[in-house]
Amino acid sequence: MTGEEVISIYEKVAVITHQMLAAAREYDWEQLAELESQCASHVATLKRDESAVPLTGVVREQKVKIIRQILADDREIRNITEPWMEQLALLIKSTGTERKLSQAYGANQTG
Numbered sequence: 001m002t003g004e005e006v007i008s009i010y011e012k013v014a015v016i017t018h019q020m021l022a023a024a025r026e027y028d029w030e031q032l033a034e035l036e037s038q039c040a041s042h043v044a045t046l047k048r049d050e051s052a053v054p055l056t057g058v059v060r061e062q063k064v065k066i067i068r069q070i071l072a073d074d075r076e077i078r079n080i081t082e083p084w085m086e087q088l089a090l091l092i093k094s095t096g097t098e099r100k101l102s103q104a105y106g107a108n109q110t111g
Contacts, residue, residue: 001049003059009050010066013042017073024080032081 016039023031055063 001053003053003055006046006050006053006055007059007062007066009042009046010063010070013039013046014066014070014073016042017070017077021073021077021080024077027084032077 016035020032020035020039023029023035
């Protein structure tokens with residue numbers, strides 16, 4: 001893998017992360033999950049192959065700039081998804097509690 005290939009993969013991750021942000025803003029959780037899977041695939045490639053590629057000068061600066069954009073988009077995605085995840089967890093907990101109560105008391109009720 002060359003420095004240009006490394007940058008190309010980072011750019012792909014940046015594009016996907018930006019698309020993930022758009023999906024999160026639209027509350028399109030299926031699209032967000034699909035894009036996250038694509039992003040994870042590219043990140044796995046970087047983890048596997050990037051360490052063998054020394055980056056210097058302009059290429060390193062490009063990488064830093066791209067990573068900063070990725071992190072900014074990721075921060076926004078988390079700002080959108082974390083409150084939603086908390087609501088979902090409360091809903092699941094509430095539904096589980098209702099189910100337990102129904103099982104415990106609903107079956108004992110008569111007519």
